[in-house]
Amino acid sequence: MVRAPCCEKMGLKKGPWTPEEDKILISHIQKYGHSNWRALPKQAGLLRCGKSCRLRWINYLRPDIKRGNFTEEEEKTIIKLHEMLGNRWSAIAAKLPGRTDNEIKNVWHTHLKKKIKQKQDSNNQQLYVTVPKCDDLSVIDLSESDNSIIPALPGLIGSPGHSPMSPQPSSSDLSTVTETSGATAETDNIKVEKMDSSDMFFPLLDQDLWSEAELAENSSMELASDSMVAAGFYSNFPRIDDDNDMDFWYNLFVKAGDIEELL
């Protein structure tokens, strides 16, 4: 058997659909359904290939399609699902009644990706520790900040063995994150010194330096990996070289707060 070309080139129309074509397609599907997309255009008298008909129906003509802008709630759902599922648009669409995979894909590429990046950028400004050589770093209390994203990092900064990056500031210099006086519980606020991006000492590393396989070696890190991938953290953090370091980053990302709070 010789496979027939998907679209017989001769005489088949491409490009935007006309209202007349839409009408024909809708009425045909209403009468006969769409059990065979390949045969459908011929039966309906459309000069389109089956693929094109299917796409038009699924993405535009289906009666249950929800038109209009995505709500805040829908956007949050997409972000969350994308964090879990990756670019599996149809799976994401299945969780959003009335929305198509194509539409979600478009919204992701045009809006949400940028939105997340902006959030990340602003979060990075606060999350990442600075080289504390500047004397006049002001101190901000995140509890009063609009961008408060770190609920608490008990025992993280300055605790023994937490030295995951290189070059290292000396322990006495590690004043970048300090607990407020009297902080005793995990929910206590912390203070983070305001930083300038030029002060960052985290080297930019390629994602492959910190592979999924490495993360998967440790189940706890595995938990964090999807969120990290989704948030683009890999490119900003150094690799983990020992268990202490592993604990450090695990605490930082998993205990420090749900990814949702970063978004």
Added chain:
DNA sequence: AATAAAATCAACCGCACCCTA
């Protein structure tokens, strides 16, 4: 008002999977 640049979105393309002969 004219033009350029950026954003948006519908549609196409190629691939992979599943089913069937």
Added chain:
DNA sequence: GTAGGGTGCGGTTGATTTTAT
């Protein structure tokens, strides 16, 4: 077991619209 047909999916394109200069 294998090859082809049908379908669905994700990536990409390009026309159109909107915004900025």
